Amino acid sequence: MSEGTMQRAAQSDQRDLGVPPTPSRQWGRTKRTYRVLLGAAAVPLMLVATACSSDSGSSSDDNAAGAGKSSESSASVSPSPTVQAAAYKSLPDACDTLSKGTLGDLVPKASKSGKQGKSDDVATRGSCSWSSLDNNGVKGSQFRWLNVSLLRFDSDVTRGEGDKLAQEYYDKQVQDAQSVDGAKNAKTEPVTGTGDQATLVRYDLKKKEGSFKQQTLVTRVENVVVTLDYNGAGLAGEKTPSADSLAKLVKSAAKEAVASVTKANASGGSTGTTASPSPSKSASKSASPSKSASSKS
Known part of the structure; x- marks a missing residue:
């Protein structure tokens, strides 16, 4: 091995x-x-x-x-929508729009203070009325009635600019004055030198008390509409007042009312800004149309 x-x-x-x-x-x-x-x-x-x-x-x-x-x-993300801000932010007291002298010419026997209209927002709407009865005994009496209404529109991103909204309301007021039931001899004429635009509607209105001469003057200044309803009548046999004389008086009063609106916003004025929902939505309702004014007389 x-x-x-x-x-x-x-x-x-x-x-x-x-x-x-x-x-x-x-x-x-x-x-x-x-x-x-x-x-x-x-x-x-x-x-x-x-x-x-x-x-x-x-x-x-x-x-x-x-x-x-x-x-x-x-x-x-798109930028927030903007709209041109309204020029006027406030209103004068409607009962303070006319001087004592002017009231003395239009409603000579009226009380010292007018009757304030109800308003849910005095910054956007207001009205005041005066009535006068000059009693001449057996010869009858002269009746006068005056109402001043103010309506201001704010700019709103969903509804548009304040002056355009005021323009729409201005047109509606003129149309309402032209379509009063029972109006006779109606005439419409433009008025110059009063606000941005102004229109006077005149007509005769027969009532049980007598024959009334109605004058409705609508004017717009920026985003504010001023409406003056003025009428007169000769009662109990007194002669009917002159429509031309009443028209002259109401034109003078309209200029003064517009000046009061401008004065109340003397420190105002603004540029385009982002606008919030306007509080004047409730104010878009008719402030004191001439139809109701005539029926009150």
Whole structure:
């Protein structure tokens, strides 16, 4: 038996008897095991690095997408709508629009103070009326009645500029004065030198008390409409007043009323601004149409 054969036989006997292998063979297996462990440990490190790289890209993409959405959202927001602000912000007291001298000419026997009309917002609407009865005994009496109404419109982003809203109401007031039931000999004429525009509507109205001469003068100054209803009658045998004389008086009074509106806003004036919903929505109703004024007389 050769030496190599004897060595393999001895090693085989050692395995059979549970004797540990020789150091050289054990070191060979240990080196292989170490290499396997190193390889196994490298795999998780590679997975962790790959995951971090993937997360970093995703986060960057998300941030870019978020920035894009934010930019798109900002670009889609339109500026707040604006409208030219109304020129006049207040109204004078309707009972103070005419001087004592003017009232003495139009309603000579009226009480010292007029009758204030009801208003839910004195900043946008107001009215005042005076009545006069000059009793001449058996000859009869002269009756006069005057009403001044003021209506102011604010600018509103949904409804438009104040002066345009006032223009619409001005037109309506003139139309109402022209369509009074029972009116006879109606005439309409423009009035110059009073506000931005003015119209006088004249007609005769027969009532049980007598024949009335009605004068309705509507004028607009900026975003405010002033309406003066003035009528006169000769009662109980007194002669009917002259329509021309009444028209002259009411034209003079209208100029004075417009001047009162301008004076009340002397420190006003404004430029275009963002307008809030106007409080004058409730004021868009007719303030004191000539139809009702005639019926009161």
